[in-house]
Amino acid sequence: MRYSIKQVAAKTGLSAYTLRFYDKAGLLPFVARDASGYRAFTEGDLLLLKTICCLKDTGMAIADIRQYINLVMAGPKTAKQRATMLQQHRETVVAKQKALAENLHEIDYKLAIYAAPDAENLVAQEWAAASADKQANALSNPFHAR
Amino acid sequence: MRYSIKQVAAKTGLSAYTLRFYDKAGLLPFVARDASGYRAFTEGDLLLLKTICCLKDTGMAIADIRQYINLVMAGPKTAKQRATMLQQHRETVVAKQKALAENLHEIDYKLAIYAAPDAENLVAQEWAAASADKQANALSNPFHAR
DNA sequence: GCTTGCCTTAGAGTGTACTCTAAGGTTTAA
DNA sequence: TTAAACCTTAGAGTACACTCTAAGGCAAGC
Structure with a gap:
């Protein structure tokens, strides 16, 4: 075929x-x-x-x-060289998996906040903290009250 | 700070x-x-x-x-919209994880061949099959004997 | 024999995410 | 007061992986 x-x-x-x-x-x-x-x-x-x-x-x-x-x-004589290449690549893939899993955990943490019944309150607390942070450093505050 | x-x-x-x-x-x-x-x-x-x-x-x-x-x-009023965005993104990340795991499996399969004690023989068999495939289809064969 | 729908190539164009250069302002320390 | 080491901007350049266009050849059906 x-x-x-x-x-x-x-x-x-x-x-x-x-x-x-x-x-x-x-x-x-x-x-x-x-x-x-x-x-x-x-x-x-x-x-x-x-x-x-x-x-x-x-x-x-x-x-x-x-x-x-x-x-x-x-040809077949390069089998060991191919093994070396793939082994190295394998490690980058495993590292990618690890990073992806960690980032997914982070996303799930955020999602837990946003999906909570009192999400707005929780987010308002983050907001207040970021706002206080700006004021404590005497910087202009983009998190003005709403 | x-x-x-x-x-x-x-x-x-x-x-x-x-x-x-x-x-x-x-x-x-x-x-x-x-x-x-x-x-x-x-x-x-x-x-x-x-x-x-x-x-x-x-x-x-x-x-x-x-x-x-x-x-x-x-502001905090957008919490639900953020949840929607992150939920959608979460699904793409999970899909990425799945694809990565499948591809890693494929790499491990290849590595098992290349790392075997008789790797050269196993690879020579792949080579022979690819070569036969070209001949069966009357195509020029880049897998010439070595 | 002509249209349709494949296929070919070289090379130009696109999208994304940086990465850097040039020109110039600020701060610190000798 | 001047040099070094920061910082700023606009905009040009780079790297990568496609994606497409233009011009043309090949094969099947009407």
């Missing part, structure tokens, strides 16, 4: 523009051309593209993905 | 450039000026800035953060 660029776009959610952009950027050196010069994706190409999307969606820069793909194209 | 832009930069990890950029973008309407026209941050301002960073770090666009700050500046 061969897939046209439009079919791959539909399958992956990437636009055809983006796929061509990735090709130009050196991310798709494995994609062959048919007799008319059209890109012809195979199932195996889709697996590699899936890996590319996985790396992209976890925040890897295109230049780094290209480096990874270059290792793939260089 | 008042903080200069440089002190706030050191405290938050944002650059002074970024803080000025945020101010220009309407994210810091609460920051007052001292007699010389210098920005003077209070403790209360740092709390608000922390919220801004929390929203930014979870992927909220600056235009949306400005909208949230506008609600804050409009």
Whole structure:
């Protein structure tokens, strides 16, 4: 089975523009051309593209993905180098998860205030504190009474 | 206690450039000026800035953060609107967490292959499959023997 | 044979979020 | 009083990842 660029776009959610952009950027050196010069994706190409999307969606820069793909194209002998790259990337992803969880906790804390039955009162207290803070420092106060 | 832009930069990890950029973008309407026209941050301002960073770090666009700050500046009466905004944002953050966890799983799967004692053999099998895929589709094969 | 709907390329344009430069004012300390 | 180290602004420049336009080739159906 061969897939046209439009079919791959539909399958992956990437636009055809983006796929061509990735090709130009050196991310798709494995994609062959048919007799008319059209890109012809195979199932195996889709697996590699899936890996590319996985790396992209976890925040890897295109230049780094290209480096990874270059290792793939260089053959099985680069397995250990790929492991090193992925291991490093894994750590940035875990760090991202940790940061995201902490920030979510912060959002939930705020939400607990805003969703409380007496939210307006609680928020008015924050407001008063910020206002007092301005006055204590003899600064103009944007939290004027309402 | 008042903080200069440089002190706030050191405290938050944002650059002074970024803080000025945020101010220009309407994210810091609460920051007052001292007699010389210098920005003077209070403790209360740092709390608000922390919220801004929390929203930014979870992927909220600056235009949306400005909208949230506008609600804050409009007073306690906007508590419910803020709750709605944060609730919606919360869902995008949870979705992000889910996607990240799935992608991490994918990375771990790859790593298991690359880190195996016989990694080169396993990778050679992938390689052979991709190569066969090209041949079965009568396409030029970038996975030539090595 | 002509229209429609694909595909190709090079290269220009867009959006977002910074990041920096230039010109100049303020504060502190020698 | 002058140098160093801050601060200010407007606006230009950068980095990144797309996103689109223009000009044109290929393939199928009427």
